[in-house]
Amino acid sequence: MKKILALILALVMVFALAACGGGQQQPSSPSGTPAQNGSGTPSGSSGTEAPSSGSGTEAPPSGGETAAPAASSIAVCIASEPDTLDPALNSAVDGATMLVHLFSGLAKWTQDASGAFHIVPDLATDLPAPVANADGTVTYTYTLRDAAWSDGQPVTAKDFEYAWQRASNVELGADYGYMFDVVKGYSEEDPAARLAVEAKDDKTLEVTLNGPVSYWNELLAFPVYFPVREDVVANEAWATDPSTYVCNGAYTISGWNHNSIITLQKNPNYADADEITMDIIEFYLSDDANNMLSNFQNGSWLLIDDVPTNEIASLKVQYPDEFVVAGQIGTYYVCWNINEDILPASSGLTGVEAENARAEIRQAIGLLYDRNYIVEEIGQAGQVPASSFVAMGMTNPDGTQFYKTAGHNDGFDGYFDVSVDAIESNYASAVETLKKYYDFDEATQQFTNFPTLTYLYNTSEGHKAIGEYLQSAMAGVGLGMNLENQEWATFLNTRKQGNYSIARNGWLADYNDPICFLDMWTTASGNNDVQFGKGAHKDVAAYDMDLTPYGYDVKVEDGTWAETYDVLISTIKSCSDENTRFQLMHLAEDILMSTGCIVPLYYYTDIYMLSSRVSGFFSNPLGYKYFMYSSVN
Amino acid sequence: MNSKTILYILKRILLAILTVWVVITITFFVMRAVPGGPFMGEKAITAAAQAALEAKYGLDKPLMEQYFTYLKDIVTRFDFGPSLKQRGRMVIDIIADGMRTSAKLGLIAAFLALIVGVVLGALAALRRNKLVDKIIMVITTAFVSMPSFIIGSLLLVLFSIKLALLPANGTTSQGLILPIVTLALYPMAYITRLTRSSMLDVLGQDYIRTAKAKGVSSGKIIFGHALKNSLIPVITYFGPMLAYIVTGSLVVEQIFAVPGIGRQFVSSITNRDYPMIMGTTIVLACLIVIMNLVSDILYKVVDPRINLE
Numbered sequence: 001m002k003k004i005l006a007l008i009l010a011l012v013m014v015f016a017l018a019a020c021g022g023g024q025q026q027p028s029s030p031s032g033t034p035a036q037n038g039s040g041t042p043s044g045s046s047g048t049e050a051p052s053s054g055s056g057t058e059a060p061p062s063g064g065e066t067a068a069p070a071a072s073s074i075a076v077c078i079a080s081e082p083d084t085l086d087p088a089l090n091s092a093v094d095g096a097t098m099l100v101h102l103f104s105g106l107a108k109w110t111q112d113a114s115g116a117f118h119i120v121p122d123l124a125t126d127l128p129a130p131v132a133n134a135d136g137t138v139t140y141t142y143t144l145r146d147a148a149w150s151d152g153q154p155v156t157a158k159d160f161e162y163a164w165q166r167a168s169n170v171e172l173g174a175d176y177g178y179m180f181d182v183v184k185g186y187s188e189e190d191p192a193a194r195l196a197v198e199a200k201d202d203k204t205l206e207v208t209l210n211g212p213v214s215y216w217n218e219l220l221a222f223p224v225y226f227p228v229r230e231d232v233v234a235n236e237a238w239a240t241d242p243s244t245y246v247c248n249g250a251y252t253i254s255g256w257n258h259n260s261i262i263t264l265q266k267n268p269n270y271a272d273a274d275e276i277t278m279d280i281i282e283f284y285l286s287d288d289a290n291n292m293l294s295n296f297q298n299g300s301w302l303l304i305d306d307v308p309t310n311e312i313a314s315l316k317v318q319y320p321d322e323f324v325v326a327g328q329i330g331t332y333y334v335c336w337n338i339n340e341d342i343l344p345a346s347s348g349l350t351g352v353e354a355e356n357a358r359a360e361i362r363q364a365i366g367l368l369y370d371r372n373y374i375v376e377e378i379g380q381a382g383q384v385p386a387s388s389f390v391a392m393g394m395t396n397p398d399g400t401q402f403y404k405t406a407g408h409n410d411g412f413d414g415y416f417d418v419s420v421d422a423i424e425s426n427y428a429s430a431v432e433t434l435k436k437y438y439d440f441d442e443a444t445q446q447f448t449n450f451p452t453l454t455y456l457y458n459t460s461e462g463h464k465a466i467g468e469y470l471q472s473a474m475a476g477v478g479l480g481m482n483l484e485n486q487e488w489a490t491f492l493n494t495r496k497q498g499n500y501s502i503a504r505n506g507w508l509a510d511y512n513d514p515i516c517f518l519d520m521w522t523t524a525s526g527n528n529d530v531q532f533g534k535g536a537h538k539d540v541a542a543y544d545m546d547l548t549p550y551g552y553d554v555k556v557e558d559g560t561w562a563e564t565y566d567v568l569i570s571t572i573k574s575c576s577d578e579n580t581r582f583q584l585m586h587l588a589e590d591i592l593m594s595t596g597c598i599v600p601l602y603y604y605t606d607i608y609m610l611s612s613r614v615s616g617f618f619s620n621p622l623g624y625k626y627f628m629y630s631s632v633n
Numbered sequence: 634m635n636s637k638t639i640l641y642i643l644k645r646i647l648l649a650i651l652t653v654w655v656v657i658t659i660t661f662f663v664m665r666a667v668p669g670g671p672f673m674g675e676k677a678i679t680a681a682a683q684a685a686l687e688a689k690y691g692l693d694k695p696l697m698e699q700y701f702t703y704l705k706d707i708v709t710r711f712d713f714g715p716s717l718k719q720r721g722r723m724v725i726d727i728i729a730d731g732m733r734t735s736a737k738l739g740l741i742a743a744f745l746a747l748i749v750g751v752v753l754g755a756l757a758a759l760r761r762n763k764l765v766d767k768i769i770m771v772i773t774t775a776f777v778s779m780p781s782f783i784i785g786s787l788l789l790v791l792f793s794i795k796l797a798l799l800p801a802n803g804t805t806s807q808g809l810i811l812p813i814v815t816l817a818l819y820p821m822a823y824i825t826r827l828t829r830s831s832m833l834d835v836l837g838q839d840y841i842r843t844a845k846a847k848g849v850s851s852g853k854i855i856f857g858h859a860l861k862n863s864l865i866p867v868i869t870y871f872g873p874m875l876a877y878i879v880t881g882s883l884v885v886e887q888i889f890a891v892p893g894i895g896r897q898f899v900s901s902i903t904n905r906d907y908p909m910i911m912g913t914t915i916v917l918a919c920l921i922v923i924m925n926l927v928s929d930i931l932y933k934v935v936d937p938r939i940n941l942e
Contacts (some may be wrong), residue, residue: 008798039740069853080896085718086720091674170685171685173685177682188681189681191681237722240719257804258730259897286890289887291789291887295793295800295890298800299797487903489905491669491670492674493673527677553924560645
C-alpha cells in the first residue's frame with residue numbers, strides 16, 4: 001500500500017513539475033531586473049514600479065552608457081483585430097491609426113511644438129489653391145513627389161486615380177464611400193459613375209470638386225483617400241496577409257498573427273524615412289480593457305486605448321501623468337422618435353400644433369437632466385457637458401469654437417445653460433412648461449398623466465448607468481420611463497427603423513466640419529434615426545426658414561422638413577462663401593434643436609494610458625494615434 | 634470488435650450526421666430571423682451600397698435558395714464561404730487560425746486536468762477521510778465553484794502584475810501558461826471528485842473483496858481492477874468536456890488576450906457575420922457529436938459488461 005502511495009505521489013510531483021515547466025524560462029528576465037533597478041526587493045514595490053521592471057524583451061541592457069542604438073520598438077494595444085486594413089474599406093479609428101502608418105496620401109497630419117495640428121503635404125509637393133471654373137466647380141492640380149511602393153514600384157498619379165474611383169464606387173460598398181461626395185461625378189447609386197479625377201501623367205493628378213470645400217485638405221489626409229495599386233487589390237485577400245500587403249507609407253507589415261499581433265516595420269523606401277524615429281511598432285490585438293490594463297501595469301504595453309470604466313477614478317489618482325484625456329469631436333446624446341406621441345389624450349391638439357407642443361415638451365424634458373452629474377459621477381473621463389449637437393472641437397472659419405457661437409449666446413454657450421448654477425432654474429422652467437400639457441399634482445409635485453416611455457440603449461454598463469440616471473431625473477416629477485437594452489446589431493436596426501420612443505445615441509466626426517453633424521438629419525439619410533420627414537412627420541408643416549439675409553432667394557413659412565431642412569443642407573453643400581456657409585450651418589442646427597428631438601448630454605473625450613517612457617507621440621483630433629515620431633526611454 | 638459493435642457505430646455515425654444537419658438548419662434560419670444585418674454600423678451605408686454588398690455575397694436571393702446553396706457548398710466543396718466582416722478572409726482560414734491556438738490550449742488543459750484529476754481522485758479515495766483526502770476535497774470544491782473569470786483574474790493579478798513572472802497576453806507561448814492553468818482547474822477539480830466517488834464505489838464492490846480474499850496484491854487490485862472500472866463516469870464527462878475546451882473559452886480568451894476561436898464565435902454573432910456563425914457552430918457541433926461517440930465506444934473498451942445496444 002505504501003509503495004502505491006509513493007508511486008502516486010511521485011506521479012503528482014512529476015505532473016506538477018510538468019505543469020510549471022514552461023514557467024521556468026521566464027523568471028530569468030525579471031530576476032535580472034532588481035539588480036538593474038538597484039531599488040530593492042524584486043516583488044516588493046508592486047504597483048508603481050511594475051512598469052519599469054517588467055519592461056520585457058526589448059529593454060536595453062542595464063548600466064551601459066555605451067549602449068548601441070538597437071532597433072527601437074514600441075508595443076501598444078489600441079483595439080482587437082481590425083475588420084480590414086484596406087484603406088478604402090476601413091471605417092474604424094483603430095484601422096485608421098494603422099493605415100496612417102502604412103500609407104502615404106497627398107497630405108498628412110502633423111503636430112507642431114506648441115501642440116497645434118496641421119495638414120501638410122505628404123506625397124503632393126504642395127497643397128495648392130483651387131482654380132475656379134465657370135460652372136462653379138473648382139479644380140485642384142497636384143504634383144507628386146518621387147515615391148515608391150513597398151515592393152519597389154513607383155507610386156504614380158494613376159494609383160490615386162484608381163484608388164479614388166474604386167473607393168467611391170457603390171459596388172465596393174465601402175462605409176466611407178460617401179466621403180467622395182464633394183468630388184464632381186460622385187453618385188451614391190450609379191455603379192457606372194466616374195469621379196472627375198484624372199492622372200494627367202505619372203506625376204500630375206487633377207481633380208474637380210462640385211464647389212469649394214474648406215475641409216478638402218483634411219480629406220486628403222483621410223485613409224479612404226490613400227492610393228492603392230490596381231494589380232495589388234485585384235487579389236481580394238490582399239489586405240489580410242503581410243506577403244500580399246503592398247503599401248507606400250512609413251511602415252510595412254512585417255508580421256500578422258491574426259487576432260493576436262500586427263507588427264509594423266519601418267519602410268526604408270519611404271520618402272521621409274529619416275524623419276521616422278520608431279523602427280518597429282507592435283500592435284497587440286485585444287479589446288478587453290482589463291487585459292489591456294494588466295499589460296500596461298506590468299509594462300508590456302506602453303499605450304492602451306481603453307481602460308475599465310470602473311477603474312477610471314483610481315487610475316486617475318494612481319497614474320496622474322499617464323492617464324490621458326484627449327479631446328474627441330463627438331456628442332453623446334439622447335434622441336427621440338419624432339413620431340412618438342407623448343401628448344396626453346386630453347390635449348386635443350393635432351397636426352402642426354401637436355408637433356410644436358411635442359417639441360416644447362421634449363425640450364423641457366431635456367432640461368431636467370443634470371449633465372454635470374452625468375460627466376462627473378458616471379462618465380468620469382473628463383467629458384464636457386453638451387449644450388449643442390455639433391460637438392466641441394468643431395471650429396468656425398475664424399478659429400472660434402462652433403458650439404460657442406451656437407444658439408442663444410446670452411450668458412451661456414449653446415442652446416441651454418449647462419452650468420452647475422443653472423440646474424435648478426432649468427429644472428423649474430422645465431416643470432413650468434410641462435404643466436401646460438400635463439396634470440400636475442402640487443401635493444406630491446408629480447405629473448400624473450404622462451405616458452410611460454421606454455428608453456432604448458445598447459447593452460453596456462455605461463449606457464445603462466446613464467439610462468438609470470435619466471430615468472431617476474424624470475421620475476422626480478412623475479415622468480415614467482422604463483429601460484430596455486438590446487444587443488448592438490439589434491439595437492442599431494431598431495433605432496434605424498424608428499421602432500422606439502426615446503433612445504441613446506452618439507456621433508463622432510469624420511472630419512473637422514460641422515456639416516458631418518448636420519447632413520445626417522436629412523429625410524433620406526441612413527442615419528436619420530429621429531425619423532425626420534418620415535411617417536406622420538412627412539406632412540407636418542411646422543418649420544420656417546429665411547435664407548434671404550444670406551443672399552438666397554429662399555423663404556419658407558410653415559414648411560415641411562423636406563422643404564426646409566433638406567433644402568438648407570443642399571444649399572450649405574453648394575455654398576462657396578465660407579462665412580455664409582457657417583452661418584447657414586448654425587441656422588440648420590437651430591432648426592434641428594428646435595425640434596427637441598436631439599438632447600445632447602456630453603461631448604466625448606478619448607481616454608488612453610500612455611507610459612511616461614514614451615515621447616514624441618501624438619493623437620490627432622479624430623483620435624488617430626501616431627507612433628512614427630515617438631521614442632521610448 | 635464484433636459485427637454488432639460495428640453496426641452500432643455505423644448507426645451512431647448516421648445519427649451524428651443527422652444531428653449536425655439539424656443544428657445547421659436551425660442555426661441558419663434562427664440566425665437570419667434575428668434583427669440587424671452584417672453591413673450595419675453606427676454610420677449607415679447607402680441603400681445602393683447595401684444592395685451591392687448583398688448581391689456580392691448572395692444575400693439578396695430567397696432564403697431557401699441561400700440555405701440549399703450553403704448546404705451544397707459545404708457538402709460538395711467543404712466551402713464555408715467568406716467572412717462578411719473581416720473582408721477578404723475566408724471563414725475556414727479564420728477558424729483554422731483560431732482552432733490552432735484553442736486546440737493546443739484545450740488539449741494540454743484537458744489532459745492536464747485528466748491526469749492530475751484521476752491521480753488526485755484516486756489518492757483521495759484511497760486515503761478516505763484522512764488529511765490528504767480532506768485537503769484535496771477542500772481545494773477541488775473551491776475550484777469547482779469558482780468561475781473561470783475569477784480564477785483567471787486572480788492568476789493574472791498574481792503572476793503577471795504582482796510577481797511579473799508571466800506575460801498577461803497570450804501572444805507568446807509563455808503567455809499560454811496562465812490560460813491553460815485557468816482552463817484546466819475546473820475540469821481537473823471535477824474529475825478529481827468524479828474519480829474519488831466512483832473509486833470509493835468500486836472499492837466496495839464484491840469483486841474487489843473477492844480479489845482481496847484471494848490475496849491479490851493491492852497494487853494489482855487498484856490499477857488492474859478498481860481504477861479502470863472507476864473511470865467510466867470520467868470518460869462520460871471527458872468527451873464532451875474535451876469538445877468544449879478545444880473550441881475555446883470566450884472568458885479565458887478575453888482575460889488573457891488569447892487569439893482563439895471562442896472570441897470569434899461570440900463576435901461573429903454580434904457582427905451578424907452569417908458565414909462565420911455557421912462555420913463556428915458547425916465545427917463545435919461536429920466536435921461534440923464526435924466526442925460523444927468516442928466516449929460511448931470507450932465505455933465498451935473499459936468495461937466489457939456494457940452493452941452498446
